Amino acid sequence: MTTSSLPLPDITLASTLFDTLRRDSFDGTGITRDSYGKGEQAAHDLIIRTARSLDLEVAVDGTRNLYVTLPGADRSAQCTMTGSHLDSVPAGGNYDGAAGVVAGMAVLAGWRAAGRTPPHDITVMGVRAEESTWFPYSYLGSKGAFGQIDRDAVLALQRSDTGRSLASHLADCGGDPATFGQAWLSPGRIARFVELHIEQGPVLIEAGLPVGVVTGIRGAIRYRDARALGTYAHSGAVPRRSRHDAVRAAALFIAAIDQDWEQLEHEGRDLVITFGKLSTNPAQHAFSKVAGEIDICMDIRSLDPQTLIEVDALLARRAAEIADLARVEFMLGERTGSAPAVMDPAIIAQLSKSAEAFGIPAMPMASGAGHDAAVFAQNGIPTGMIFVRNDRGSHNPEESMDLDDFALGARLLADALCPSGSALQER
Incomplete structure (x- = not known):
């Protein structure tokens, strides 16, 4: 047949x-x-x-x-x-x-x-x-x-x-x-x-x-419960140099990783990176406050196991750099995922x-x-x-x-x- x-x-x-x-x-x-x-x-x-x-x-x-x-x-x-x-x-x-x-x-x-x-x-x-x-x-x-x-x-x-x-x-x-x-x-x-x-x-x-x-x-590397912790403060009274702004830190972190992604993609790597959640604490945050905490989730995917390993290390390095720059604490949390x-x-x-x-x-x-x-x-x-x-x-x-x-x-x-x-x- x-x-x-x-x-x-x-x-x-x-x-x-x-x-x-x-x-x-x-x-x-x-x-x-x-x-x-x-x-x-x-x-x-x-x-x-x-x-x-x-x-x-x-x-x-x-x-x-x-x-x-x-x-x-x-x-x-x-x-x-x-x-x-x-x-x-x-x-x-x-x-x-x-x-x-x-x-x-x-x-x-x-x-x-x-x-x-x-x-x-x-x-x-x-x-x-x-x-x-x-x-x-x-x-x-x-x-x-x-x-x-x-x-x-x-x-x-x-x-x-x-x-x-x-x-x-x-x-x-x-x-x-x-x-x-x-x-x-x-x-x-x-x-x-x-x-x-x-x-x-x-x-x-x-x-x-x-x-x-x-x-x-x-395959995927996932951080479902990453956090940036700063200090709540008055939005009008605290100058830039004195802030510990969790939202700013998250934005800088995401922008840095996005630039890294663009470079790796230019090198021909198979890679997609997604950030989500990005939520402040509604019980604490307000319009006139500098945010003292923010939750983030990250989903990194690639066909290449080595690329996943490299990006995982990159996330940790960028988190440390941004934590120092923005005077906050970054906690990536538990890592989960799957192999390609x-x-x-x-x-x-x-x-x-x-x-x-x-x-x-x-x-x-x-x-x-x-x-x-x-x-x-x-x-x-x-x-x-x-x-x-x-x-x-x-x-x-x-x-x-x-x-x-x-x-x-x-x-x-x-x-x-x-x-x-x-x-x-x-x-």
């Missing part, structure tokens, strides 16, 4: 799933599918109902990740996996994460309708809690699937909106703390993992292309070749956002990613993925799940 004779994904089913997801998770402002909450659970329940209607196998692990499997002819062979997350940020968009799960379901539905059986198991994974905005932990669901989390520490995490522990929310979803975080997936049993996801930036839109083939996922993940060269080549064979305009590109595919790659599993063009950005209600673009990405996904030479059999 050639790649062109693979049954097409069921885009009608995909459209129905997207509509239902939107209806069930619109909160009046945007799409909210809260991790280990009602929104995420409703999405998981929808995929479970759909899977059972297609006579697919359904399983849920102790972390409450979902697995939908189309059994293969040789069930002892390594399986191929796809999927993504089903949670969203608060008031986010309908396609971030969900498009990957829906694409996998559309592929399996197309094969079921055509009466075909793959040579090995094909599993679609619905990952829990990819969005760390709810619980401050990167890749919680996918790391839990591989047994790579500190169970007690993670269960004690408090959700950002409710203040309740993850253990409490887990119970609401029918989970058992005793089995939470137990390994369900074994890297040696997985031949490859390929994730479809909307692009969350403007690269494909600006290039006028429907699809991207991801070369790697940027390189996609498998063979999968990149296959996806690019398939796109050319199908006449699908595509381009190689890095992923600036983190994805669960990184966890699979870091476990030694050959991993690939497909980006689908998405207008108006992401993590907002205006996400705008065209279903025709999605269909092209899903077709590439189908080919990656059953590569050339691996014939689907008649049932």
